[in-house]
């Protein structure tokens with residue numbers, strides 16, 4: 001399993017260093033950490049359900065909004081690849097947040 | 110949140126309200142046209158413009174001169190989770206809360222309101238007394254501030270790279286300024302129109318700080334967000350209007366990507382099409398004009414910029430050149446300004462490569478058709494790393 005976190009927008013300023021994609025590969029993790037990642041992806045229901053319309057990734061109230069962060073998380077499991085769009089303008093589930101925290105903690109810039 | 114299986118394309122960065130209005134299964138040409146004109150979903154704005162037009166000049170006058178402008182602030186705390194609006198902790202007229210972020214937001218919004226009221230006779234964000242709402246302590250270690258279309262949101266920073274985002278008055282002014290810019294122009298937050306939107310927020314933010322500190326244009330630091338970067342970070346601020354590209358150069362944050370001239374304009378999909386990158390170009394033009402004229406920047410050049418957005422001639426898809434020409438034209442109609450300010454403005458835009466160098470004695474602005482930036486971006490990107498001919502269907506947006 002391979003997870004890529006990319007910041008499309010870094011908020012109120014653009015920081016090229018923070019926008020660089022970071023990757024977590026379960027092959028490079030300890031068996032325990034790889035297991036934890038597996039569980040986090042499962043809990044976040046990344047591979048459940050049909051493909052969604054990316055336009056659902058925000059809300060109409062986003063009109064006029066500015067300086068929000070936008071992230072893309074790509075999860076590769078074998079040939080199966082899913083992408084999650086995240087923005088400050090749409091709330092994220094606690095499970096997605098937990099997965100994000102894991103990726104940030106276990107990836108090097 | 111959404112999960113989907115696709116190659117990233119422009120659809121990943123377009124705001125939902127634009128995406129939704131792009132016809133389902135729209136042809137490549139239709140989609141391009143929608144992105145290019147950004148004329149979609151303008152219903153709300155035209156309704157509002159019509160309402161404004163329906164009010165007679167005398168009524169409008171009264172509305173401005175009318176009841177005393179009074180601020181109505183409410184500061185909320187998100188208690189370090191990502192939730193909005195959070196819990197109200199300080200309302201208008203209440204004394205200090207003892208929570209530094211709450212009190213900085215309260216005071217900063219107060220200075221921002223007072224600046225717009227005293228200098229531009231503007232009654233809050235919408236010029237109709239809109240209440241000012243802000244949420245602080247957003248998220249755990251959240252290192253950002255944003256405007257969600259209705260309220261300002263501030264994080265505490267992670268303490269390693271960033272301090273709390275309420276620390277900088279110009280950043281508070283910048284966020285509230287997004288509300289003002291949206292109200293007057295609706296400038297779409299993408300590519301050049303988005304960079305102009307960013308530029309305007311930096312102008313309001315910087316002017317508010319200069320006004321608060323009573324600094325003339327040569328005394329001001331022209332930095333945006335000084336004090337925001339934590340100790341140890343190699344940098345002094347988020348941006349520099351005086352010297353774009355010089356605000357930070359840090360192993361983790363990277364190097365300030367802002368250009369100060371059209372020759373270095375960056376075409377990118379990141380950052381909503383480079384809105385915080387290319388804003389360096391108009392930012393530097395503003396700085397050059399303001400320092401050329403001298404004195405307090407809010408009195409002359411700042412006033413011209415404000416009159417420009419008030420003119421209703423800045424549209425949601427206005428680009429640099431068009432905006433530059435509008436400021437040149439507006440200079441002569443701005444109280445306290447004349448040919449001297451107009452010349453300084455025209456020369457500043459020429460210095461950054463947005464307008465042609467003006468021949469001596471030429472004071473009339475030439476309006477040219479603006480370039481069709483988004484269409485070119487779209488083409489370039491389709492041929493690039495994300496692009497393939499089927500991307501408009503494979504990304505799921507067509508369903």
Ligand SMILES: [Zn+2]
Pocket residue numbers: 012066067283287307310
């Ligand atoms: Zn902004």
Ligand SMILES: [Zn+2]
Pocket residue numbers: 054072083085115116117118120121
């Ligand atoms: Zn995408």
